[in-house]
Amino acid sequence: MITNKDLANLxxxxxxxSPCDYEKKYPERKLPEGAVVSRFAPSPTGFVHMGSLLxxxxxxxxxxxxxxxxxLRIEDTDGKRKVENxxxxxxxxxxxxxxxxxxxxxxxxxxxxxxxxxxxxRRKEIYDTYAKYMIENDLAYPCFCTEKxxxxxxxxxxxxxxxxxxxxxxxxxxxxxxxxAYRRIKNGEKYVIRLKSPGNFNKKIExxxxxxxxxxxxxxDIDVILxxxxxxxxxxxxxxxxxxxxxxxxxxxxxxWLSSTPVHLQLFEMLKFKAPRYAHLGLVMKIDEDGTRRKxxxxxxxxxxxxxxxxxxxxxxxxxxxLMTLAxxxxxxxxxxxxxxxxxDFTFNFKKMSMSGSLFDVEKLxxxxxxxxxxxxxxxxxxGLCAWALEFDNYFYNLIVKYKNYTxxxxxxxxxxxxxxxxxxxxxxxxxxIFYMYDELYNPSDYEWGNISEKxxxxxxxxxxxDNYFDxxxxxxxxxxxxxxxxxxxxxxxxxxxxxxxxxxxxxxxDISTVLRVAITSKCMTPDLxxxxxxxxxxRIQTRLxxxxxxxxx
RNA sequence: GGCCAGUUGGUGAAGUGGCUUAACACACUGCCCUUUCACGGCAGCAUUCAUGGAUUCGAAUUCCAUACUGGUCACCA
Numbered sequence: 001m002i003t004n005k006d007l008a009n010l011x012x013x014x015x016x017x018s019p020c021d022y023e024k025k026y027p028e029r030k031l032p033e034g035a036v037v038s039r040f041a042p043s044p045t046g047f048v049h050m051g052s053l054l055x056x057x058x059x060x061x062x063x064x065x066x067x068x069x070x071x072l073r074i075e076d077t078d079g080k081r082k083v084e085n086x087x088x089x090x091x092x093x094x095x096x097x098x099x100x101x102x103x104x105x106x107x108x109x110x111x112x113x114x115x116x117x118x119x120x121x122r123r124k125e126i127y128d129t130y131a132k133y134m135i136e137n138d139l140a141y142p143c144f145c146t147e148k149x150x151x152x153x154x155x156x157x158x159x160x161x162x163x164x165x166x167x168x169x170x171x172x173x174x175x176x177x178x179x180x181a182y183r184r185i186k187n188g189e190k191y192v193i194r195l196k197s198p199g200n201f202n203k204k205i206e207x208x209x210x211x212x213x214x215x216x217x218x219x220x221d222i223d224v225i226l227x228x229x230x231x232x233x234x235x236x237x238x239x240x241x242x243x244x245x246x247x248x249x250x251x252x253x254x255x256x257w258l259s260s261t262p263v264h265l266q267l268f269e270m271l272k273f274k275a276p277r278y279a280h281l282g283l284v285m286k287i288d289e290d291g292t293r294r295k296x297x298x299x300x301x302x303x304x305x306x307x308x309x310x311x312x313x314x315x316x317x318x319x320x321x322x323l324m325t326l327a328x329x330x331x332x333x334x335x336x337x338x339x340x341x342x343x344x345d346f347t348f349n350f351k352k353m354s355m356s357g358s359l360f361d362v363e364k365l366x367x368x369x370x371x372x373x374x375x376x377x378x379x380x381x382x383x384g385l386c387a388w389a390l391e392f393d394n395y396f397y398n399l400i401v402k403y404k405n406y407t408x409x410x411x412x413x414x415x416x417x418x419x420x421x422x423x424x425x426x427x428x429x430x431x432x433x434i435f436y437m438y439d440e441l442y443n444p445s446d447y448e449w450g451n452i453s454e455k456x457x458x459x460x461x462x463x464x465x466x467d468n469y470f471d472x473x474x475x476x477x478x479x480x481x482x483x484x485x486x487x488x489x490x491x492x493x494x495x496x497x498x499x500x501x502x503x504x505x506x507x508x509x510x511d512i513s514t515v516l517r518v519a520i521t522s523k524c525m526t527p528d529l530x531x532x533x534x535x536x537x538x539x540r541i542q543t544r545l546x547x548x549x550x551x552x553x554x
Numbered sequence: 555g556g557c558c559a560g561u562u563g564g565u566g567a568a569g570u571g572g573c574u575u576a577a578c579a580c581a582c583u584g585c586c587c588u589u590u591c592a593c594g595g596c597a598g599c600a601u602u603c604a605u606g607g608a609u610u611c612g613a614a615u616u617c618c619a620u621a622c623u624g625g626u627c628a629c630c631a
Contacts, residue, residue: 043631078630163556164627192629218557228629235631259558259626283625293623329567332579354567356560357624364566364580419593450590479589495589513589525591
């Protein structure tokens with residue numbers, strides 16, 4: 001007489017441990033009351049997706065608020081998905097966004113923490129042990145159905161408009177005798193292990209989702225696959241075992257998992273594990289060309305990869321601020337009232353999470369970034385700029401290192417005031433905005449002339465200016481001189497008067513200033529000209545004016 | 555198709571029966587400030603909360619139906 005135990009031994013001859021051993025090895029964590037243990041559990045497909053980053057951010061934030069534990073687990077049970085250096089890519093992204101882990105994977109080969117291994121393919125013996133236990137206790141069974149057979153079942157169900165899946169009378173291997181199963185395995189037939197689901201589709205299962213509230217689903221009655229024919233578990237099985245053994249209290253994941261939660265809850269119960277709390281987060285969406293919403297996709301949307309923002313020099317903190325505004329609807333208002341504080345000072349609340357997926361709005365992100373950078377000190381901007389340039393623009397990096405103090409002064413233009421300028425939304429666009437401050441980068445071919453664009457008039461104005469080069473040691477004094485010059489040239493120095501009677505003048509002091517501005521920087525839109533001239537210095541300005549005059553005279 | 559969820563301006567959203575003639579923020583538009591730009595200030599931008607019914611003195615808020623959108627139904631996670 002062959003028993004389930006014999007079958008289990010045949011399937012797992014080398015497994016001698018029992019679930020008890022693991023229960024002992026991974027005891028309940030000793031943490032303060034209310035502490036949350038959560039995790040980020042991506043599969044190593046190359047890079048972290050914006051939606052995953054949002055999940056990771058929240059999963060890291062909640063333990064921080066509750067003095068709990070946040071860990072990183074790699075879910076690499078699908079060999080086909082694996083990508084070279086995938087683990088490192090994830091770690092790099094987390095480091096770039098300054099999301100710190102208490103436990104888990106820290107490099108391709110290293111881990112920290114007592115509840116590991118934290119890479120699923122390193123946990124095979126654990127899964128084997130539990131799979132064996134489930135066979136022994138008649139909670140699971142081997143299934144020999146081929147892909148073809150499964151397809152046929154499916155076709156039949158579709159044709160008859162029946163519910164799709166391996167359940168009830170469709171689950172034919174469920175009713176195989178132990179003897180037959182034993183014999184077929186002994187013969188070397190391929191098989192998967194399926195859950196012997198005790199569920200009844202007509203009964204309901206309830207659970208409380210942290211963001212969605214009370215959820216009611218039909219019980220799961222599908223004999224889902226637990227272990228693939230290569231002996232590796234599928235997500236459902238690995239999730240339940242891992243998060244139980246790692247003593248995770250809160251599962252934060254994307255909405256796409258919501259409908260498989262009944263399977264997971266069923267597994268937790270069958271294995272006599274205490275079920276964790278679930279929070280299913282709304283997906284991050286994007287509008288397609290045809291106007292429909294869809295999940296932001298790694299393959300189609302370059303802006304889905306978090307590395308995109310790193311490369312563009314958008315400060316990690318700004319990206320996180322933006323994601324927090326998506327994650328908690330009251331965050332933005334809170335931040336505006338507590339402008340000197342950061343994410344760490346804010347208490348996250350599941351109830352303030354949006355249930356529906358939010359559209360990813362790059363404009364808004366850029367705006368948040370612009371505001372964020374405007375609040376930084378010149379040193380902080382300089383540091384961020386250096387870090388970015390070192391990685392992505394070496395020439396510029398060398399330049400700003402060579403002229404460190406000068407660059408600091410440039411970055412400080414109209415910064416240390418109540419309402420600082422908001423010129424930069426990211427580090428990668430700083431160079432194109434201040435290039436004219438560096439002779440090494442200044443080689444203009446286009447001058448953006450304004451109202452005054454006649455060569456003769458420009459030359460005339462520059463001549464008069466150069467003859468009377470005005471001292472820039474005092475701003476009011478300097479500008480008054482400019483006004484005098486304006487009057488002498490027949491332009492209006494008083495803007496109000498000019499606006500009332502524009503026809504009485506050749507132009508205004510604005511036009512004169514523009515000529516000067518363009519002559520010095522080649523741009524008609526710059527920050528305060530006085531500060532720029534002061535920083536550039538008399539010599540450099542005179543050289544530039546002379547050069548321009550020669551060019552115009554040709 | 556089955557199951558589940560969602561639906562408030564161009565966008566993120568506040569809102570849980572009267573305080574809503576629907577907050578706040580982004581975007582947009584106009585004006586003001588101003589030597590340019592940026593900043594800033596002011597004003598405008600949903601007579602209406604997917605649609606239709608019901609409950610109520612009163613509904614964006616409760617109930618029912620319909621529509622639409624999204625998710626899921628793999629030896630993927």
